[in-house]
Amino acid sequence: HQQQAPVVRALFEGICRGDRAALARGITLAESTRDDHRRQARELVAACAAVQRPRALRIGLTGTPGVGKSTFIEALGMRLLRRGHRLSVLAVDPSSARSGGSILGDKTRMQDLSAADGAYVRPSPSRGTLGGVARGTLDAIILAEATGYDVCLVETVGVGQSETMVADMVDMFVLLMQPASGDELQGVKRGIMELADLIVINKADGPLELAAALTRTEIANALHLMLPRRPAWTPKVLRASAATGHNLDRVWATVLRYFDALRATGDWDALRAEQRRKWMWREVTHQLRAALDRDPAARACAQSLEADVLAGAVPPGAAADHIVARFLANKN
Ligand code: GDP
Structure with missing residues (x-):
């Protein structure tokens, strides 16, 4: 169990007190795309999700x-x-x-x-x-x-x-x-x-x-x-x-x-459970795609193949196979 960052702890305590300003700052954190903010937001959301x-x-x-x-x-x-x-x-x-x-x-x-x-x-x-x-x-x-x-x-x-x-x-x-x-x-x-x-x-x-x-x-x-x-x-x-x-x-x-x-x-529990599952996979899809976008080899491969797909020279499915294969090649 990791120690909470002080900023996360302060927001969490504010939120538990029902403080609207703390909620507002917490949401701003959750909307940020900065890596350190995202880590803090993850911690804060996990703590809040466990609140009874x-x-x-x-x-x-x-x-x-x-x-x-x-x-x-x-x-x-x-x-x-x-x-x-x-x-x-x-x-x-x-x-x-x-x-x-x-x-x-x-x-x-x-x-x-x-x-x-x-x-x-x-x-x-x-x-x-x-x-x-x-x-x-x-x-x-x-x-x-x-x-x-x-x-x-x-x-x-x-x-x-x-x-x-x-x-x-x-x-x-x-x-x-x-x-x-x-x-x-x-x-x-x-x-x-x-x-x-x-x-x-x-x-x-x-x-x-x-x-x-x-x-x-x-x-x-x-x-x-x-x-x-x-x-x-x-x-x-x-x-x-x-x-x-x-x-x-x-x-x-x-x-x-x-x-x-x-x-x-009992549908309420089932519905929320299914939603949690869905958002987990959406997040996985999003992160994999973001990783691919950051990968220089895959990106270069995608850029040249995109031109071929636009021109009709390569079918979309075949191009996708190449791009994903290139991405996975340097992961092993
Ligand atoms: P929104 O774009 O969906 O948020 O719509 P608004 O709440 O801004 O309303 C659009 C317009 O419809 C405004 O001029 C409102 O005054 C009007 N309006 C909203 N609700 C009612 C209603 O129950 N009856 C009538 N007659 N007009 C309404």
Whole structure:
């Protein structure tokens, strides 16, 4: 058993006291790509993962820009704080990985929640690959749980890949939609609906109420045709309004029913175990690839073969064989 570095010990003690500033610094450490930071973050995450606390409810939330995610999180979140919960909100923003820009990073979002005592709102890291951001977020969840946040929301937007990654790090996945015509609904990616344990049709208020009811029916019908994701739970569709607060209590009651079902069947343990396995292999894949990228011989081989593959002179599979063989050749 190794001695913890002083910086790690200080952060760990802060986190165990429920100190939000220590959590923030811990997450910054986990997001860093510096080798010494990564080692410290590994230690900190391992220590936090061993902390005995009641399990937090890890909930993913997705929806296209403008559907009302931040309004919804703010309204639901303030309700949860009034009920005595502590809430952390993390974000995985795929746009930052591609462009350095941000869809979710706007500082004016969720102002009440950001200022509230029982909440911690963390914007998506503005740099890094999607895979790196996702791995950092998984660490951040573990740190937030150890800090005593008993509800952990992970917000994401957009391209299918980020949603799949977030679905792999949460217990429940919620899709936020808005009233839409049948034609518009045709365009909704089926893969995203298949990930959802709960679909909320937001903006069910004022002139949009009727449209929301129609959308709810169409989505419910579409869900009937899909295979349920979990044996213990059939996905639900609810209407709600983040603006007026209509049905938000019902949304939360449904979330709690979902977790009751997970608990009753033992599926919760199985789900987390399977996720841990998945992330271990993602990390292995990532590290092997990073090692290959650092290996001069393999890199030179890859560079010249890439040109051949682009030109169509060498098939991709054969090129991959060569590159991996070159990488492994000087490992033995
Ligand atoms: P996000 O991009 O998904 O985070 O969406 P926002 O929360 O920023 O909301 C986008 C727009 O929809 C804003 O103008 C909100 O005021 C509006 N909006 C959000 N929730 C509701 C709702 O329940 N009803 C109505 N009518 N408008 C809403």
